[in-house]
Amino acid sequence: MFSLEACAAATLPALFQSCSLDVGAEWDSTAHELHLSLDKVSATIAGALDRWLPGSTITIGRQTWKWGPGVSGSLLLSGSTPLDGVSLSVSDGRLLYEQLAAARDASEGKWLFAHRIVGRLGSSAEVGISEACSVSSGFHLQPYHLIPGCPYFLAQHLSMQDERTQDWWSNVLAALDASLDVTRGVKLYGEFMADDFPWAPSARGRVPYMVGGLAGIQVDVPRQTNPCRVAVEYVRINNYVYSHKNPENTYVVADGKLIGHPLGPDADALYLFVSRRVDLDDTIGFGPCRDVEVTGRLGYERHGEGIVGHAWSPSEGVSREFLAGTVETRASLGVWATGQLGSALCAVPGAPHCALEFATIVEKVRNAGHVPSAETFEASVGLSLKFVWGQ
Secondary structure: OOOHHHHHHOOOOOOOOEEEEEEEEEEEOOOOEEEEEEEEEEEEEEOOOOOOOOOEEEEEEEEOOEOOOOOOOOOOOEOOOOEEEEEEEEEOOOEEEEEEEEEEEHHHOEEEEEEEEEEEEOOOEEEEEEEEEEEOOOOOOOHHHOOOOOOHHHHHHHHHHHOHHHHOOEEEEEEEEEEEEEEOOEEEEEEEEEEEOOOOHHHEOOEOOEEEEEEEEEEEEOOOOOOEEEEEEEEEEOOOOOOOOOHHHOOEOOOOOEOOOOOOOOEEEEEEEEEEEEEEOOOOOOOOEEEEEEEEEEEEEEEOOOOOOOOOOHHHOOOOOOOOOOOEEEEEEEEEEEEEEOOHHHOOOOOOEEEEEEEEEEEEEEOHHHOOOOEEEEEEEEEEEEEEEEO
16 A cells, blocks of 8 residues: 555655656546556656766656647657656756657557757746657667767768668657747747658658647746736647557557657647635645646547558548647646645655645547547546655
8 A cells, every 4th residue: 555654755766866756646537447556656866877977867767748838738759758768868957958768668669769859048038949759669779860960861961871671670759849038028930740740842742740839938927925926828740740650669658558748649629728826724534735737628629531550651641731620629627736746745854745636637529539519528537646865
């Protein structure tokens, strides 16, 4: 049985800078099931490579990564799907480089390599470049695949020089994101991702653009207490994105959960987010909640008939590039609340920082299942506990 007291009594080994544990439960009205999850079990080591890479940290275990400024998620790594692997992070204060190797399904030889560099341009702009390479059982790892900063498109090209079939066993996706503080409290941001592209002029008009984009504006509303933040965001992902001619390279983990943006391919969405910090007294039995943030989301999504795992074929042309077939729409209301738990639970020496997160989403679906005029309501409720030892 999971014990809060046992977690509180644990002491962080001296080797580690921090350790994390996230456990959760979610009820889904569609499947009428309760899903239990272990979203994070990781340890971070700092200084092990300082002789060669000052400012570096290594994290090992089950982790989530969110790369990019999007509020609803990011197109390459959205932070919604945990992965088991190892990651390297190096920072000098203005530039940050991250690289990871993780299992999508280790038993089937399916892996994910990804890296990202992000830096500030002046005092108001930030730009990031990311790549991910989804590989499967026939992939042959070469030393240049592990060189920090070596582009995966270049690595794929080099591996194909030695063995042409390596194109079948790997799929590379790339993303560019940027944010700009246009004035105090107002930020514009966006992200563009390419899975595949009709590079040759002769392919344009015959091969679809397998790309995605995200754009938004975020405004901090001045308040003397309990600041408020409002964001409006649009996301579009074309059909066939996250899929590959080799089904083993589909951008999912073993249970079929998408690694990229949770919206999925052949869809677009408009979201409104409103977040506010509040203070709560001892109303839930664990003592006062600190740094409580409550977020509400209104969303409207359109989904075509394209699905993850259905790769493009020449016979389909470009007619199904976006919102193919009968379009399903989803109008949703979501609420999230996250706060640090207080009281004696976190007061003993060596105890972790503890956070509680609650989430619920209600959706009205039209043309449900892409059946004209079919309507339904869907709902989900989730609860998770997060523990962090150390920094």
